[in-house]
Amino acid sequence: MKTPVAVVGATGIAGQQVLAALDGHPMFEVAALAASERSAGRNFEEAITDPSSGMRRWYVESAEPNRDVLRLEVQDARSLRLNDAKIVFAAVESDAARELEPLYARHVPTISTARPFRMEPDVPLVIPGVNLDHLGLVREQQRRRGWQGYIATLPNCTATGLAITLKALDLRFGLESAVVTTMQGISGAGRDLPALDIVENIIPYIPREEDRVKIETCKILGALGNGTIDELPLKISATCTRASVLAGHTEAVAVGLKRPATVDETTAAFEDFGREFTALGLPNAPQRMITVHRNPMRPQPRLDRDAERGMTTSVGRIRPDEVLPNGIKYLLVSHNAAMGAGRGAVLLAEYLLRFGLAG
Amino acid sequence: MKTPVAVVGATGIAGQQVLAALDGHPMFEVAALAASERSAGRNFEEAITDPSSGMRRWYVESAEPNRDVLRLEVQDARSLRLNDAKIVFAAVESDAARELEPLYARHVPTISTARPFRMEPDVPLVIPGVNLDHLGLVREQQRRRGWQGYIATLPNCTATGLAITLKALDLRFGLESAVVTTMQGISGAGRDLPALDIVENIIPYIPREEDRVKIETCKILGALGNGTIDELPLKISATCTRASVLAGHTEAVAVGLKRPATVDETTAAFEDFGREFTALGLPNAPQRMITVHRNPMRPQPRLDRDAERGMTTSVGRIRPDEVLPNGIKYLLVSHNAAMGAGRGAVLLAEYLLRFGLAG
Amino acid sequence: MKTPVAVVGATGIAGQQVLAALDGHPMFEVAALAASERSAGRNFEEAITDPSSGMRRWYVESAEPNRDVLRLEVQDARSLRLNDAKIVFAAVESDAARELEPLYARHVPTISTARPFRMEPDVPLVIPGVNLDHLGLVREQQRRRGWQGYIATLPNCTATGLAITLKALDLRFGLESAVVTTMQGISGAGRDLPALDIVENIIPYIPREEDRVKIETCKILGALGNGTIDELPLKISATCTRASVLAGHTEAVAVGLKRPATVDETTAAFEDFGREFTALGLPNAPQRMITVHRNPMRPQPRLDRDAERGMTTSVGRIRPDEVLPNGIKYLLVSHNAAMGAGRGAVLLAEYLLRFGLAG
Amino acid sequence: MKTPVAVVGATGIAGQQVLAALDGHPMFEVAALAASERSAGRNFEEAITDPSSGMRRWYVESAEPNRDVLRLEVQDARSLRLNDAKIVFAAVESDAARELEPLYARHVPTISTARPFRMEPDVPLVIPGVNLDHLGLVREQQRRRGWQGYIATLPNCTATGLAITLKALDLRFGLESAVVTTMQGISGAGRDLPALDIVENIIPYIPREEDRVKIETCKILGALGNGTIDELPLKISATCTRASVLAGHTEAVAVGLKRPATVDETTAAFEDFGREFTALGLPNAPQRMITVHRNPMRPQPRLDRDAERGMTTSVGRIRPDEVLPNGIKYLLVSHNAAMGAGRGAVLLAEYLLRFGLAG
Secondary structure, eight states: OOEEEEEESTTSHHHHHHHHHHTTOSSEEEEEEEEOGGGTTSBHHHHTBOTTTOOBOOOOTTOOOOHHHHHSBEEEGGGOOOTTOSEEEEOOOHHHHHHHHHHHHTTSEEEEOSSTTTTOTTSOBOOTTTOGGGGGHHHHHHHHHTOSSEEEEOOOHHHHHHHHHHHHHHHHHOEEEEEEEEEEOGGGGGGGSBHHHHTTOOBOOOTTHHHHHHHHHHHHTSEEOSSSEEOOOOEEEEEEEEOSOSSOEEEEEEEEESSOOOHHHHHHHHHHTTHHHHTTOOTTOOSOSEEEOOSTTOOOHHHHTTGGGGTSEEEEEEEEOSSSTTEEEEEEEEOTTTTTSHHHHHHHHHHHHHTTSOO | OOEEEEEESTTSHHHHHHHHHHTTOSSEEEEEEEEOGGGTTSBHHHHTBOTTTOOBOOOOTTOOOOHHHHHSBEEEGGGOOOTTOSEEEEOOOHHHHHHHHHHHHTTSEEEEOSSTTTTOTTSOBOOTTTOGGGGGHHHHHHHHHTOSSEEEEOOOHHHHHHHHHHHHHHHHHOEEEEEEEEEEOGGGGGGGSBHHHHTTOOBOOOTTHHHHHHHHHHHHTSEEOSSSEEOOOOEEEEEEEEOSOSSOEEEEEEEEESSOOOHHHHHHHHHHTTHHHHTTOOTTOOSOSEEEOOSTTOOOHHHHTTGGGGTSEEEEEEEEOSSSTTEEEEEEEEOTTTTTSHHHHHHHHHHHHHTTSOO | OOEEEEEESTTSHHHHHHHHHHTTOSSEEEEEEEEOGGGTTSBHHHHTBOTTTOOBOOOOTTOOOOHHHHHSBEEEGGGOOOTTOSEEEEOOOHHHHHHHHHHHHTTSEEEEOSSTTTTOTTSOBOOTTTOGGGGGHHHHHHHHHTOSSEEEEOOOHHHHHHHHHHHHHHHHHOEEEEEEEEEEOGGGGGGGSBHHHHTTOOBOOOTTHHHHHHHHHHHHTSEEOSSSEEOOOOEEEEEEEEOSOSSOEEEEEEEEESSOOOHHHHHHHHHHTTHHHHTTOOTTOOSOSEEEOOSTTOOOHHHHTTGGGGTSEEEEEEEEOSSSTTEEEEEEEEOTTTTTSHHHHHHHHHHHHHTTSOO | OOEEEEEESTTSHHHHHHHHHHTTOSSEEEEEEEEOGGGTTSBHHHHTBOTTTOOBOOOOTTOOOOHHHHHSBEEEGGGOOOTTOSEEEEOOOHHHHHHHHHHHHTTSEEEEOSSTTTTOTTSOBOOTTTOGGGGGHHHHHHHHHTOSSEEEEOOOHHHHHHHHHHHHHHHHHOEEEEEEEEEEOGGGGGGGSBHHHHTTOOBOOOTTHHHHHHHHHHHHTSEEOSSSEEOOOOEEEEEEEEOSOSSOEEEEEEEEESSOOOHHHHHHHHHHTTHHHHTTOOTTOOSOSEEEOOSTTOOOHHHHTTGGGGTSEEEEEEEEOSSSTTEEEEEEEEOTTTTTSHHHHHHHHHHHHHTTSOO
């Protein structure tokens, strides 16, 4: 018996990534779909089919939509009947998320890929394998808000790979500071980025991204206190750029540690990280949270973004940093549309179900 | 009466960039050409024409070779007759440079774009408008080596934009440290970079580049002491990557200053920099050494690399840095094949001639 | 004394290309600007400045907007006061063009880059240097419609390079058929083409493009009859694709001729074409309508699209075709945003003024 | 018991594609490896490891080399001991192929991806599922040459997709003529194509490619006569260009048929093609030789090249052609490095083994 789930935002890119990660899933089945009023009342196939051209607006290049899902009715997200769904995946824009997610969380656990609730003090901002203990916040959230369910959020895709690697270092050496320069893939900007802007080019600015990376990373790395998160007092300097790469965020990171670490010790910290979590064997979990490359020509976004279905963070070029005290630097590649999006949300749901936090 | 000059390495990319910058030049005329033994004895047109296909190997996309130059004989670089040339432009590979440049420097000033002599204590490593006072070294060089001419070198193209902007900040605020991440254009790798490696990708490593950036920048920013350069004791952390951009190096720079500076003061330091030099009105000098963009979406390599024929360094996104003490950060775009290569070499020659150091 | 002109659609890409081609023009000055109601009442600088970010929406990468033009008031296109403008450049979307162009043409010659009137029997569809005799239609148009001015249209940018080269062949050898496959640049799709769709890819279909190429080409190549155009009965097979190239349309063309032609005769037909027109020395005219490359590696869009400021059509690889009777084939590169758009419109205006058809 | 095979050219791209297709193969195991004298005597891992950097020269991005194969000794291709290998895959350059392939074919069936023997009258040039009956030539080949084995060749990767689709049409409607324009992927040029040439560009010429497409296609489509192939008297006009696409050849094809065909009939001819072959269920065979897309936006090389592991030919935009008699046109995408290379060679071997032509 699979656990029924609902997917809100099913006609958009983020929602379709969730649907693709749920296709053939051993634990979940899609019981309800929702989108904006415009799509409501039609089945999913009709809802994503352009009426004039007959073409489907399905954005996950590596997969086709599931046949059963194509026949499901798309409901109006504002009046979603849950059909016994035990978890809601809310993959909608910020404004919609602010309004819709409390409607669902009143009843069932709601996993959000959107921004509005990420920094609320009683809402966990989690990366599977990194800070699942923050889910302890949901009791406080339920108490304060009088909800039976809760909202659990996933971070900005650029913060994801950074926070995973920083957590590995913080656990073993302690963190003082981080300087990060990102070269982000096009898919992170969705379908709004005109080809004219990015072909054979670099765009030096992504509005609001640097602030999000800073504040979200500090919350993720924080400690669960008494019904709240004590953010890690980490100084972060971020420069976020867009590169002419389809998917995968590349990040050049320099960190200042509390205690000195050699390259070998840093490598071991990365390779050892997250073993307890990966040992759970959840369906969408990677074998290794972090994959370390010895070849200095790696990681490359085109070659490494899809490693372990985009769920591992690939790290390379570990070496001492000349400027930061106890400095170490490295590059990472993280798949923005996998661990940092729909598949990461499904992995979180797998954990919730396994440990009785949902279902 | 124009001053005759010689160009060595005329069949290669770097030499052809020098030739393009000399085309129609008001002060110089090309009096002699040289290349490897293989090309010697033919005129330039024959030397760059593929015998089987009849196609020319001319690599400067924006220009055609000069008609008079096409008729010049290509000499063997090892036995170059100078034909009264008063300056030699040596644009050859490292191994050839080590052997050939002393042959010419024995007689005349030799401007080198190659690496071997850059870090020699008696050889100036100069960027026009930045550290031309280092040319004071040439007396010592002539004395030590018994040469009538001398070697003056230009830096690695990645160090060029970095050193220009750092110099502006050092003059006004003093420098403690710099963390730089580069996203370098393909043309910096020449014709050896396979398309298969870089299309829709980022390469995280450029062999030896990070070390060169560090040591060359410290020399350029150093002070001319008694017959030598006292390198600036600046801590530099560099990560050099290759991006899918045809030309132009983009660099994300964070600097720690000796004295605090606001964004406005930093902007003024950049905009005021090099005025005395640009006021000389040398033919290939830019109007401004540094062009500051207020639009956070700039500089972009495709839009800004060709500003002022590639001779200005474009800077944007000036803002405080959260990690480095008295930290400021910014991005820059520098044309690797203009100020950082052939056209920069010709600009240096213009200065040498104007101030009696050659001719 | 320059002739005053008006530019409608000044806030869009096409209108801005017209403005860029008019900047510093020896014959014209911009006397009036218009756009949609939304922009009306503000000066051009305000109209193109994003109020939240302060950034300008100016889309012509190679030029900055003219300072005098920045201060001009933008009028509502529906109630444009002409301010003595003697020519209107209408560079607007199809729906707007259908409504607006007759308003202006009632009073003054109106040059349109839009589609709605192209195929009207009394409206000339012209390419400067190809079929300017079609302007003879305007008398009929004025008579029928009771206008003092008239509408003259420019073709689809993909038809432009094709029609130029076919006309050269038709004049000398006669045409029976043409099979064309295009690889079109991104800028032809404007800012609507998502980077996700085209990076490292080819899109095999451009809606409606193939039909336009066919019908417009036959009209352009037609003969001016008695108040109408007798379309050339040319069979055209077109396949239009989008390539990962920023600008420039590349077209592989095979033609069946009425009379056999050798490669040399074809080359001569191309090189001789349009001499009378180019001899007029109009400011935006190319030196040669068609530039023939002997190097089989040319033309390439990146290297050749900007030849003669994008106003020449570059042709190469002329050779016999194995399938079509009296067949010849070749490739061409044509700059879709120059001769095929704003600069072509200005060149047409130059001709109208010189020959008393406007002003 | 798997059948032992040998792979010659194991250190090159083509040979490594064969090795990747053989990895985990149910019928074959790699018993011998060979390469040039330079690599001989070392094991495969040493042979592909750069001694200075320690990096592996392994070019198949989607796979890692098999561990057992890494330990195999690389022999000198000129003195290959077959170690009981029953089939040799010869994946070497033309010059080497001319010399080496007869050495192996003297003893065992030799499958060649190289050019030299393709057009020999007694050598079959085959595409699995298209003209396997041409293997009937090998008896004649053995008789004439006195060999126990034989050479069977695979065509140029650009001819592959063309010939597959033309064969489907020839079987049902008969063929008169074909006009093809290709937009070929970068990987077809191997690692020799400089990024500087192709980024944001189209190269209009691929030396010798058009002739190969013509002659090889006519041979593949020919009929097996009495110990020779009667080439199909098909007029083919080919224009071969290189596009900025990593892999996958896109081809726009117009064909003139002997008998008229509607779009639906053409679609059926494509979809029905090769059923007997695919029904054999050979491990590397596709489910369908040709996959027809109804969505006019498909096929696209990035989205469709990997369909069925690159072994199906994706076709779309089937429509009447306006120029050719009984004309039909379409676009296709074929993976140049799969059916057109290593994996196609392994599929051929599977057929040879199944039908007793090898083993």
